[in-house]
Amino acid sequence: MNSSTAEIRDLVLSYLDTRKDRLVELISNFVRIPSENRPPHGSESNCQKLMAESLAAAGWDPKSYELSDVPGLASHELFWPGRNYTKRPNVVAVRRGTGGGRSLILSGHIDTVPKGTLPWTRDPFGGAVEGNLLYGRGSNDMKAGVATNLFVAEAVAALKIPLKGDLTVEAVVDEEFGGVNGTLAGRLMGYVADAAVISEPSFLRVCPAQRGGRTVHVTLSATAAGGVLNIGVFPRGVAPQLYAFLGAIQRFGEERRNSVSPHPLYENHADPVPVSVTKIYTGPWGTGEPTSIPSRCMLEVYWQAMPGELLEDIDAQFESTLDALVSAHPDLFPTRPEVVHPIRWLPGSAIQRDEPVVQEMAACAQSILGRPVTIAGIEGPCDMYVFHDFGIPAILWGGKGGNTHEADEYVEIDSVLDAAKSLLLFVYKWCGV
Numbered sequence: 001m002n003s004s005t006a007e008i009r010d011l012v013l014s015y016l017d018t019r020k021d022r023l024v025e026l027i028s029n030f031v032r033i034p035s036e037n038r039p040p041h042g043s044e045s046n047c048q049k050l051m052a053e054s055l056a057a058a059g060w061d062p063k064s065y066e067l068s069d070v071p072g073l074a075s076h077e078l079f080w081p082g083r084n085y086t087k088r089p090n091v092v093a094v095r096r097g098t099g100g101g102r103s104l105i106l107s108g109h110i111d112t113v114p115k116g117t118l119p120w121t122r123d124p125f126g127g128a129v130e131g132n133l134l135y136g137r138g139s140n141d142m143k144a145g146v147a148t149n150l151f152v153a154e155a156v157a158a159l160k161i162p163l164k165g166d167l168t169v170e171a172v173v174d175e176e177f178g179g180v181n182g183t184l185a186g187r188l189m190g191y192v193a194d195a196a197v198i199s200e201p202s203f204l205r206v207c208p209a210q211r212g213g214r215t216v217h218v219t220l221s222a223t224a225a226g227g228v229l230n231i232g233v234f235p236r237g238v239a240p241q242l243y244a245f246l247g248a249i250q251r252f253g254e255e256r257r258n259s260v261s262p263h264p265l266y267e268n269h270a271d272p273v274p275v276s277v278t279k280i281y282t283g284p285w286g287t288g289e290p291t292s293i294p295s296r297c298m299l300e301v302y303w304q305a306m307p308g309e310l311l312e313d314i315d316a317q318f319e320s321t322l323d324a325l326v327s328a329h330p331d332l333f334p335t336r337p338e339v340v341h342p343i344r345w346l347p348g349s350a351i352q353r354d355e356p357v358v359q360e361m362a363a364c365a366q367s368i369l370g371r372p373v374t375i376a377g378i379e380g381p382c383d384m385y386v387f388h389d390f391g392i393p394a395i396l397w398g399g400k401g402g403n404t405h406e407a408d409e410y411v412e413i414d415s416v417l418d419a420a421k422s423l424l425l426f427v428y429k430w431c432g433v
Contacts, residue, residue, distance in 0.1 A: 026147035028127035031136035037111040051147035060093040061431035101164025101432030103193035108146040109175030112138030118407035140401025145199030164432035177345035183383040195357040196394040209350030209377030229235030237293035265377035349385035365422040
């Protein structure tokens with residue numbers, strides 16, 4: 001690290017170390033404002049208003065734009081139809097460089113999954129701080145990341161160190177549930193750069209790759225079952241179908257693991273292509289409902305894929321699994337299970353580990369953390385593939401947390417501060433000062 005970079009590093013550390021409370025405040029403020037994504041609708045508006053106001057207060061010139069006003073969005077091949085974007089704007093601000101430097105985008109999605117009916121022990125919108133943990137829906141995924149980007153934007157303005165390259169900060173809507181249209185809209189609006197950092201919770205790893213993701217809803221139907229008081233043969237209902245189907249899904253998962261070669265950025269993952277049953281539903285629960293034999297069962301199956309895998313190949317493998325199941329058990333399956341794809345296919349995507357944005361982010365993080373930083377693919381899909389599709393080298397970088405998409409979601413505050421320090425140092429190194 002040359003002397004000018006060392007000086008910038010010392011400035012970053014001295015400035016941000018005294019402003020930890022501000023970072024906590026930003027995360028808490030976002031968490032306390034619900035921005036749940038409930039397709040086809042979403043409630044990101046108030047959080048986006050806070051983002052725009054905060055950027056303006058820091059001396060930036062933020063712009064809000066409606067997705068319905070983005071030229072070519074609805075006709076783009078990556079667009080997913082059926083979403084309502086009324087009062088769901090993207091927010092973006094650009095700080096123009098003095099010239100001669102590389103441009104950079106700091107991106108993050110402001111929407112969260114719903115709080116759901118999970119057994120929360122803390123207010124999902126309270127932003128409660130307990131020691132090093134900050135709790136709330138979206139705290140980890142990814143309001144801490146959006147707050148980190150805003151925190152860095154405030155620091156860049158306050159430190160008044162001129163950047164050579166342009167720096168863009170954006171908060172997009174509708175990333176959860178395979179939305180991604182907000183991220184696509186940003187690129188179609190012309191907000192492109194030489195690289196991008198998406199502040200997802202990467203657990204202080206530099207992640208140049210994302211896995212693909214596919215969600216499938218399957219409905220099993222048996223002949224009418226009825227109550228538990230019957231003359232003659234006791235009704236079986238849909239349960240035998242369920243047993244057979246779960247066995248088939250287990251075999252599908254084993255086939256995936258045996259047939260797919262891990263991408264180099266996933267070679268150390270225990271299960272590079274996991275297959276999971278995420279929901280099983282036969283009817284209302286509890287003593288307020290009568291005991292009966294269900295004749296219908298709905299399941300949600302979710303699997304992930306390696307960068308480079310094709311949707312049609314994996315779908316064909318799954319459909320072949322279903323065909324084999326029905327053929328082997330014609331008595332159980334007089335009709336083939338119904339299959340619906342509720343959200344878009346999210347493809348896996350990756351850039352090379354020797355890309356400058358990967359190596360330079362890792363070097364900046366190592367300088368801050370005092371240890372080598374892992375470079376690996378992240379354990380799930382996200383919107384990074386859109387940047388890659390537009391030819392923008394993009395990585396994921398962010399802090400640590402837990403219970404993501406579950407009750408009592410939390411983020412580790414110290415890790416977010418480390419992520420912010422590393423990111424601010426990277427901004428100065430990448431864009432040039």
